[in-house]
Amino acid sequence: MKTDNTIRADGFERSLEEDLKYLQKVFSAGKFQDVLDKGDVVVRRHLNSAALFNILGSAFLELGNTNDAKAQFQRALSVDPNFPKALYNMGILCQFENNLNGSLAWWRSLTKLEPAFVEGHNSMGHVLLELGNPTEALKCFQRTIEANNDDASAHKTIGDILRSTGDFDGAIKSYQKAVFISPDFAEAYNNLGIAQKKIGEVDLAIKNYKTAIKIDSNFLEAHNNLGNILTEIGEIKLAVNACQEAVFINSDCYEAQNNLGNALLELQDFDGALACYLKASELRPTFAAPIINSGLVMIQKGELNDAINFFQKAILIEPTNVTAYTNIGLTFIKLSDGEIYLENEENQPGSRCTSHNFFKQSAISFFQKALEIEPELPEVKHLLAAISNLTTSGAPKQYVEGLFDGYARQFEDSLTNLSYRIPELLSAEILEQSNWKTGSTLDMGCGTGLSGLKLADYSERLVGVDLSKNMLRHAQAKNIYHELIHSELILYLNEKKLDFDTFIAMDVYVYHGDLRPVFEAIKRRNRRSGTLAFSTEHIDNGDYTLKKTGRYAHSGSYIKSLCKDYDYSLINFKKVRGRIDHGKDIESGLYLLTFEV
Secondary structure (H helix, E strand, C coil): CCCCCCEEECCEEECHHHHHHHHHHHHHCCCHHHHHHHHHHHHHHCCCCHHHHHHHHHHHHHCCCHHHHHHHHHHHHHHCCCCHHHHHHHHHHHHHCCCHHHHHHHHHHHHHHCCCCHHHHHHHHHHHHHCCCHHHHHHHHHHHHHHCCCCHHHHHHHHHHHHHCCCHHHHHHHHHHHHHHCCCCHHHHHHHHHHHHHCCCHHHHHHHHHHHHHHCCCCHHHHHHHHHHHHHCCCHHHHHHHHHHHHHHCCCCHHHHHHHHHHHHHCCCHHHHHHHHHHHHHHCCCCCHHHHHHHHHHHHCCCHHHHHHHHHHHHHHCCCCHHHHHHHHHHHHHHCCCCEECCCCCCCCCCEECCHHHHHHHHHHHHHHHHHHCCCCHHHHHHHHHHCCCCCCECCHHHHHHHHHCCCCCHHHHHHHCCCCHHHHHHHHHHHHCCCCCEEEEEECCCCCHHHHHHHHHEEEEEEEECCHHHHHHHHHCCCCCEEEECCHHHHHHHCCCCCCEEEECCCHHHECCCHHHHHHHHHHCCCCEEEEEEEEEECCCCEEECCCCCEEEEHHHHHHHHHHHCEEEEEEEEEEEEEECCEEEEEEEEEEEECC
């Protein structure tokens, strides 16, 4: 005789516990309709099982039948109002119906009753993120790992939240914990790379992007990130390969097309880059970046009218895009450098428009529009001051750093084209004065190491400091410096130990108007007497001026006044042709000073 709490199934008599175990196995196999069919038999025998009603509700929910799912979860809670899984599933049901606040209410009740119910904290955290509340979400995920410190996904999500708030060190620790727990967690490796890139750990970032790709060769975002960082550090051929892999994975990914265009542009494959940008724009017509980048291609090709057209198209797509306004301003500056054919309403194609003032006023107008949108843009403020004939004390850190980070790869080739002679000429003056021994030498604004190359064999110790990380990478490759330091120059001079025989600054003061902080810091803080050698762009009158190129020029009388104020001796000064700009010789001043401490 069978009792009321058993049924016959497959020749066996099952208790409630066995029935539930069997139904769970069917559910886990994805056979949700079978769960409901067999559940009809089971429920007639076990009318008061919250667990049974819960699993039936879960099956209905998986099949998209939210009404019957809700009825079953409510039956479960009528049997046991505190049944954790039913409380949790009511939250899932609300989420399924896009009632996120309802989900939070159910899960808060759940976690209050069962603080160790990990899924409740975890799901509540994800909903809070969706609702734009990362602070409360972070608390939920922290409770998740308090209950289960081996939850790699929770550690990864904590890393994501910390990264979004700018706590990159905290994010890195969370990602590292995630990959320690789960060594095949490709997304965590990728996000670890993103955070490391943010704090300048480029090599580690590259390593982790590659690890993510090794785990999942079709991980599109990791290929994209790898391509971007390789482009930024000037490893262009490798960058092109990575970006091509991303496009191969999904040729309809507009970001991948845009990124490949960026790499090809650096490779000076202008037609290839333009094709990628146009494809990206076709895939995502509201994406302004590839339109702006198409304009940059046109600038490289010398087709400035087309460049302006692209930038204006980007503004139509995104009226508050300051990059587009800024680039139009920069293009008008280029137009003002000579006689250019400009196509507009007043000047038909092919007519000559050579009004320097028109181009200048147009550039000013677009820079001002950019600042109306974002008033605190140091780079644009500097450009506006330059084109408006306003002299400031120095170029903003962001302007110089961005300029040379983007310029590093082609820097030396560009200088060759400009007949750049400063390192050769100034180093000759230094070596002659020092009897071919420069002792301990600080190369201020060392760039890619062109000046260091001239003096390395004559220096006991050669230290380079520069604001651009990408420039420093190229300098490091020359293997001539004992130490390379990433820092803003004035900050370095005022905070680091100074114990040098020779200070050199070749084509560095063109980004510093007021040189008093340099002269003062060297004289006050260096531990020994020494030599200060540097170049300037030269002017005959006044102290210093900001040119429309964004570079400063200094007069000999200004340098002499600094020597007097800070007790330097002017040993030698000469005017030379330092380089060529737009076919014109740029007159430079070479200075050799000594000081006593």
